[in-house]
């Protein structure tokens with residue numbers, strides 16, 4: 001969430017009020033809609049960019065109100081470039097040319113094309129399946145009682161908190177930080193934690209807002225490809241826990257990992273590394 005939020009804020013400053021010259025989808029499967037066509041944006045005006053969960057919504061006034069809903073997935077970036085990219089830029093998936101100079105472009109790093117965009121009437125955004133199914137946003141956090149109800153599910157906290165239908169805006173990096181802050185195991189179930197633990201978890205959520213504040217102070221006009229994420233435990237296996245000095249451990253999954261402090265989060269237990277146990281089979 002904090003990365004998407006700062007992106008929305010900086011992009012709004014960069015494009016608000018500017019005119020769209022043309023729009024082009026260069027990624028094979030990036031644009032998931034065909035009606036209205038991308039051409040409908042030509043001659044329109046950028047109204048701004050806002051965050052919806054982990055997605056970005058670019059609003060346009062193009063005779064009618066249109067919105068482009070974008071999900072960057074794990075490797076996408078939405079950036080304003082002063083110079084237009086060469087048509088050979090393999091990372092470009094979608095380009096919206098700004099009248100005069102420059103373009104707003106969706107680029108994707110890595111080989112997979114998973115970032116996507118949908119163009120729709122602004123009035124249709126709320127009922128889009130990706131938006132309509134979102135739980136309450138994590139920033140600002142929902143009230144404690146509502147949060148307690150949301151997470152009262154027999155699922156591990158790590159996937160539960162990342163489930164956008166439960167609570168929106170928490171990704172793979174920040175869930176580790178939130179659980180570490182709350183001293184809770186990623187493998188404890190939402191329905192198993194007591195009232196005090198629910199409160200600890202709820203109290204940890206404002207760290208997302210603090211990260212946005214951090215980005216506000218360190219990021220200039222443009223958001224860099226690699227953000228200076230102030231992570232304390234995520235991807236820090238082998239390093240000492242910043243709070244107690246115990247070695248940070250990791251559990252690896254196919255596409256992500258979770259890091260934790262065994263002393264403070266799992267009662268001293270080092271959890272089985274699933275990657276390792278798979279290799280040993």
Ligand SMILES: [Zn+2]
Nearest residue numbers: 241244261264
């Ligand atoms: Zn610790």
